[in-house]
Amino acid sequence: MFSKKIDRFKLLLIAELIMALLLFFTCFQKETKVFTIFGDDMGGQMTETDGYETFSSETFELLPGVYQVRMEVSETEDQTVFAQVRWEQAPFKAVRNNGAAVLPGGTSQKFNVYVLDKVQTAYVYCRFSGSDPGILRSLNVYRTSMGNRMLLFILLVLFGLLDFMVIFRKRILSGKIIMKKQIVFWGLTAGIMISFFPYLTDYFSWGGDIDYHFGRIAFLEASLQQKMQFPVRMQGTWLYGHGYATSLFYGDLFLYFPACLMLLGFSIMTAYKMFVFAVTALGAWIAYHCFYRCVKEEYAALAGSLLYVLAPYRIFNFYNRGATGEYLAMTFLPLICCGMYLLYTEDINSLSYNKHKWYIVLGMSAILQSHLITSEMTAVLMALGCALCWRKTFRRRTFFQLLETVGIVLLVNMWFWLPLLYMIGIDTYQFQTVIQEEMVNGTELAGMVQLLPNKGSAQTGMWQCEPIQIGASALFLFLVCLLWRIKGHRMGAACRFFAVLSVVTVALSTKYFPWNFIRKLPLIGYFAGSLQFPFRWMAPAAALTALFCAFFMMEVRERGGARIKILAGISVLLAIMSAVYHVNDCAFQAPPLYLYNAENMGTVGVVNGEWLLAGTDKGELHDHGPVAEEGLLWQGYEKKGTDITIFVENTTAGIRYLELPLMGYKGYKVKEYDGIGQNCPDIAEERGDHNDLRIAIPAGYNGKIKVSWDGFALFHAAEAVSIASIVIILSRSWWTWRRKVKFESKLSNID
Structure with missing residues (x-):
């Protein structure tokens, strides 16, 4: 029976491989032109609408697939040409595109059209800011093979999920996955889906800095298409083609994933949603793994990771602020917590002690590549932790492990931080002006105790307050912890430590901390000013609070018996109810936006323009x-x-x-x-x-x-050092693994 199941699984794999190969060969089909129109042919068919000259072509048929519209325009100084493929029925249903414009000074433009069903009455709509349609030399609609590439990717993902579920079920039936682990799996899956709920729609909401991060993704994809640089450091599409050095100063490593999805043919909106889902799922599993390594109990680790995944500030960064860099960094904060905890609590004489630093190496490297400000806060908190536990810090083995960690992080990431510091040193930028401004947007005390977070609009206290808070569940557990202490129960060192750090980081995030006084101090003031907003401290506060909650549940479990089930149930229920209310508000209270073409969103959304050259007024830039x-x-x-x-x-x-x-x-x-x-x-x-x-x-x-x-030779030297460091680390890891396998093989032969 066992062999039959294996054979069936092999047959499933073979069937998947055949289907994938058949679809793969269709991904390189030649483009076919399905419609053409010239501006000279539009004479006499123009109509005036809202001060513009508009034109609607004759209808034509489109089959399901991905099409590309390519416009060629005569260069002008004052005329704009806009084009869009429309359908005579409902917009954004069967035919999905936003169209695109050729601005004064431009000569060409292209954009994708996504057709979900057979359409017989599609037409091209054009709008001219002037009266001469002849500037449109040609407009061609091509059927591409991008639809097949997208379908292949989706099919491979579905096959991977199917294979995983088959193996997962088999391991359950064989008794290798016990009930506890099954509950953990489905609990985390539920948390991921709740957190992702606002994007389980065919639209999304525009929030905060999302236009900037959409630009980072879309223009990174454009740079990859142009094959100018790798890694990309200077994106040339920004600011009407003037370029913006965002990739030099803001890590783009993880944004290559959605950029590559766009290269396959996915729209900017779909690519971003897939990226958000991947980050949400990765964050949930990282949090659980790290918390489990610390507390060594499945349910406590599950509860802590759910509190982190559903934390109001984390959801706020995803959907309210669109703070891609910050929510990416929050994904990896549990790695830092785990690595530091293990280095300071595990037996320094154990054979596995040297492995603990890799949590910090991976976490700090990922945070550095995600968000510089979170990197600064993380480094400060790590230094604070080392100072508070100074006796263990200066143990010989612990101290050298910390030094190795710093060295490895610097070497592996040299390709990023060295060019960044070099460019800051040789020029002046707008961010120096931003740092000199007063720090605003600290957290309101009243807003922090809001039990049902919503989309919010500002730090207003309670009503419509932004959800910058630790959440109802964490607040409940802190209150229970106080009652626990009042009754005379003692708490473990780890629980006390993370409780103190949680309170400290929450206090740092408030408007009541004297940030503007600190900002005037030398050196420290420069760091404080670079944070921009005090509420950013809520990111590490969310991770520390979640880990404290996991440890506290362990304390109660060890001393409170059956009460742990009630406590865990209430805390998880509060987290779920709060998160459901929050994501529901994000999904349905914000105006829906359908964005399929990055070409339609403009190129000037650089927010404060921190990395513009000093004295540049982006409002004066033009094509x-x-x-x-x-x-x-x-x-x-x-x-x-x-x-x-x-x-x-x-x-x-x-x-x-x-x-x-x-x-x-x-x-x-x-x-x-x-x-x-x-x-x-x-x-x-x-x-x-x-x-x-x-x-x-x-x-x-x-x-x-x-x-x-081309940058500088120093940049290429830094890239070589990073590559060499990664190769050495991987080679050493492989050699260590091979030696371990050989040693275990010898032991088994002796037995």
């Missing part, structure tokens, strides 16, 4: 071509991301300057191709209008040049 001084001629201008190719001729006897539509960050290089002249063009020290990049063209120069952002 434009090169600007040359008198006597300097240019032609053959081509721009692709951060790369520009142009033919220039200096007809004067002196140096002339050419301004290019690129933000003048350090690291751009000029490459000579076939120029005639004694000297090569070079980057000018002084920047142009709006900090545009200026090129100094020497007298008599005549030829084609290419300008591109």
Whole structure:
């Protein structure tokens, strides 16, 4: 019977492989043109609507799949052309797209159209800001193979889930997965689905900084398509093509996942939702694993991880603020808590003691690649923990493990932090201005005790207050803990430690802490100002509070007997009720937004523009071509991301300057191709209008040049160090594992 089940599973795998291969070969089908229209053919068919000239084409048929619309437009200084594929029936049902516009100065645009059902009455809608439709040279609709690529990816994910459930069921039937672990699995799954509820829709809500993070994903995907740099450091689509150094200063490592989903063909909205689900699921399992390693009891670890996954501030970051970097960092905070706890509580003479530092290495590396501000707070709390437990910190083995941890984190992540610090050191940016401002948005005490968190709008106290709080469940357990202490029960050292840190971090997040006084102090003030908002301390507070709750439940279980079931039941029920109310409010109280085309969301959503060059006013930036001084001629201008190719001729006897539509960050290089002249063009020290990049063209120069952002040799050296460090770590781990396997094999042979 056992062999038959194995055979059936193998047959299932073979069937999945055949289906995947059949679909794989359809992913490379040639594009087919299904519709074409020219601006010159629109004469006499235009109508005026709300001050614009509009045109609707004849209808045509679209089969289910993914199509791409490509527009070619004559360059103008004052006209905009917008195009969208529409259906005569309900919008965003069978035909899904937002359309896209070619702005003044642009010459081309493309966007995807997602067709879910056979449509016989699709048409192209065009809108012109001027009266000349002839500027639209052509508009073509192509059927692509992106739909097949998306279907293949979805099929592989479903196959993976099916195979997992088959193996999971088999292990249950064989007795390898006991009831406790089954409850943990389904409990975490329920927590994940509750947390993800607002995105179980065909729309999403626009919150906080979401436009900036959507831009990071979409323009990262554009940079990968353009094949300019890898890793991407300068995204060339931002700010009307001027570029923005967001990837240099804000870790993009985890955003490659949704960017690659967009490369497969998924819309920006769908790719982001899949990313959020992956982060939610990963966060739940990391929290459970780390809490279990600390408390060593399944139900306490499950309760703690559910309190963390459903924490109001975590959900607030997902759906209210759209704070992608911060909720990513929160995913990995339990790794830091676990690693530090094990280093300070486990037997230093055990063979496995050296392994505990890897929790901190993984956690700190992931947080650094997610959110710099959370990295700063985490480092401060780790230093505080080391100081409070100074006797154990300076144990020889513990101290060297901590030093190794710092060294490994620095080496593995050198490719990110060294270019960041180097660029900060050689130029000035807007973030220095932000740091000098007063710190606002500390947590209100009244808002922290709000039992039913909602979407909120500001720190108003109670009514419509943003849900920046530890949550009703954690608050309940803290009150029970106080009663427990009043009755004379003692608490373990770990429980007390995490309770104190929880209270400290919550206090730091409030408006009552003297942050603006601290901000005026030397060195410390610079760190305090970089946090921007005190309520950010609620992120580590949520992790520490959840771990405290897990430890406290263990305390009650050991001394309170059956009362642990009542306590755990009430706390989990409060967490679920609070979270359900919160996500329901996020899903249905915010206006629904249907966003399928990143091309439709603009390129200026850089929030405060912390990484703009100092003095840049993003409101004055616009799409434009090169600007040359008198006597300097240019032609053959081509721009692709951060790369520009142009033919220039200096007809004067002196140096002339050419301004290019690129933000003048350090690291751009000029490459000579076939120029005639004694000297090569070079980057000018002084920047142009709006900090545009200026090129100094020497007298008599005549030829084609290419300008591109290459960074510095130091960046490539840092990348080499990081790669070498990772290779050495993996090689050493593999060698250690092989040696362990051989040793166990010898022992079994002796037996």
